[in-house]
Amino acid sequence: MNTSVIRYILGNVLKLEGFLLLLPCIVAGAYQEKSGIYFLIVALISIAIGFVFSARKPKDFTMYLKEGCVATSLSWMILSIFGCLPFYLSGEIPSFTDALFETISGFTTTGASILPEVESLSYCMNFWRCFTHWIGGMGVLVFLLAIIPLSGGSNINLMRAESPGPSVGKLVPKLKHTARLLYIIYFGLTLLEMILLLFGKMSLYDSICTALGTAGTGGFGIKNDSMGSYSVQIQWIVTVFMILFGVNFNAYYLLFFGHIKEAFKVEEVKHYFGIILAAVVVISINIAHMCTSAFDAITKAAFQVGSIITTTGFSTTDFDKWPEFSKGILVLLMFIGACAGSTGGGIKVSRVVIAVKTIGKELNGYIHPKSVKKISFEHKPVDHDVIRSINVYFMAYIAIFVVSMMFITIENYDFTTSFTAVAATFNNIGPGLSLVGPTCNFGFFNNFSKYVLMFDMLAGRLELFPLLILFHPSIWKDLFIQADKRVKGIERRN
Numbered sequence: 001m002n003t004s005v006i007r008y009i010l011g012n013v014l015k016l017e018g019f020l021l022l023l024p025c026i027v028a029g030a031y032q033e034k035s036g037i038y039f040l041i042v043a044l045i046s047i048a049i050g051f052v053f054s055a056r057k058p059k060d061f062t063m064y065l066k067e068g069c070v071a072t073s074l075s076w077m078i079l080s081i082f083g084c085l086p087f088y089l090s091g092e093i094p095s096f097t098d099a100l101f102e103t104i105s106g107f108t109t110t111g112a113s114i115l116p117e118v119e120s121l122s123y124c125m126n127f128w129r130c131f132t133h134w135i136g137g138m139g140v141l142v143f144l145l146a147i148i149p150l151s152g153g154s155n156i157n158l159m160r161a162e163s164p165g166p167s168v169g170k171l172v173p174k175l176k177h178t179a180r181l182l183y184i185i186y187f188g189l190t191l192l193e194m195i196l197l198l199f200g201k202m203s204l205y206d207s208i209c210t211a212l213g214t215a216g217t218g219g220f221g222i223k224n225d226s227m228g229s230y231s232v233q234i235q236w237i238v239t240v241f242m243i244l245f246g247v248n249f250n251a252y253y254l255l256f257f258g259h260i261k262e263a264f265k266v267e268e269v270k271h272y273f274g275i276i277l278a279a280v281v282v283i284s285i286n287i288a289h290m291c292t293s294a295f296d297a298i299t300k301a302a303f304q305v306g307s308i309i310t311t312t313g314f315s316t317t318d319f320d321k322w323p324e325f326s327k328g329i330l331v332l333l334m335f336i337g338a339c340a341g342s343t344g345g346g347i348k349v350s351r352v353v354i355a356v357k358t359i360g361k362e363l364n365g366y367i368h369p370k371s372v373k374k375i376s377f378e379h380k381p382v383d384h385d386v387i388r389s390i391n392v393y394f395m396a397y398i399a400i401f402v403v404s405m406m407f408i409t410i411e412n413y414d415f416t417t418s419f420t421a422v423a424a425t426f427n428n429i430g431p432g433l434s435l436v437g438p439t440c441n442f443g444f445f446n447n448f449s450k451y452v453l454m455f456d457m458l459a460g461r462l463e464l465f466p467l468l469i470l471f472h473p474s475i476w477k478d479l480f481i482q483a484d485k486r487v488k489g490i491e492r493r494n
Helices: 003-020 022-030 036-054 065-090 096-107 123-138 140-147 156-162 175-199 204-215 232-245 249-256 260-264 267-290 294-309 324-336 349-367 384-411 415-426 447-461 465-471 473-493
Strands: none
Touching: 003 022, 003 036, 003 065, 003 140, 022 036, 022 123, 036 065, 036 123, 065 096, 065 123, 065 140, 065 447, 065 465, 096 123, 096 447, 123 140, 123 175, 123 204, 140 175, 175 204, 175 232, 175 249, 204 232, 232 294, 249 260, 267 294, 267 324, 267 349, 294 324, 324 415, 349 384, 384 415, 384 447, 384 465, 415 447, 447 465
């Protein structure tokens, strides 16, 4: 294993996080808050360690998928540990476990919180919570590829390990240009939402935090009632942008560069909007008796459907009080998730569509044994390797979900709480039902359960395997062998 390139990447991640930690310092200065000093201290420490790690460039930049997965997993862990320190050192979140939970929830764009009163946090701390969503939404390593000259043609493995969805490709010939293009689209949509929120008479601070949370499909609210106290106009703006950020960014590339027909032919996006439309219509009818008008029902249904399928997690109402049928649809949407190549979580629409087509193909094989039928997706035949990887993904997904459920049920809370707590964290959604509903939080779980849910958040954001690979014995064997060689080399020189 090429540990030198992993060390170099981790160093650059720490430097990048250090510079990003300076932004909350500016917010603290604007609001004259003393908490900003903790961001400055952690930023300087992060930058210093980052420079030590990345001072010596690797002689070999070759990076296979194994190195990409390890570098990605370790990067997100280090990012979360350093990111939680301002919360913990300032005392605004006095428990390290809770501070780490809140930070991992932010970076993984989950939005599950342990805070009973988010409005009690200082402005700079709330800004950092929302900003972690934006950082984690597109991916910190994608950002790294966009701004730092990492040489070597195997950097696609770094992007593949972090980007959500069954496959990752280049929009343009050079990977660096692809990363830059993704962030240009990402930043542009975020800025557009912020401007529209300002026109909707939202304050500058609120519009920035809301836009950051929406763009990353994270859902950390800066109000105790999430988005419930804002106007209907603002709720519709957020609804539209939640759905837009759940779209495969390849469609935006086609759209922005004049390939309008091709953009509207993207199969995954068509299924994505079809699922949203069907869910909104059905839920609107089902909750109509609980609303003041048909428009009110559509507004609430559209917001919550958009929030859940994109795994954003904002809420405008306590949907835990909705009829069981509507809650059942929302739970189903938790698992489906957004499109591959978006900032959303979940299983992804593309995987679900291909899985359904695979079932249809198998049924057809029973009826017509001699027929040979290929599955197509996005107007291209789906390779057997892709189907195999999706099947393996589903098996790993179910295994992790079941084991997590067993650990969480040790606390003996009701089944709905345990089930939706795992579903909400594993799919990076945020709120669940019952004790983890939209008006509740995750603070009542013990530390063991919180660490299980933190693992689920990281596994869900990193598409399972980059995190699971850390538990493979051969990875640690390679690391120990290389460490032993290094020690022996030092002894010979001495």
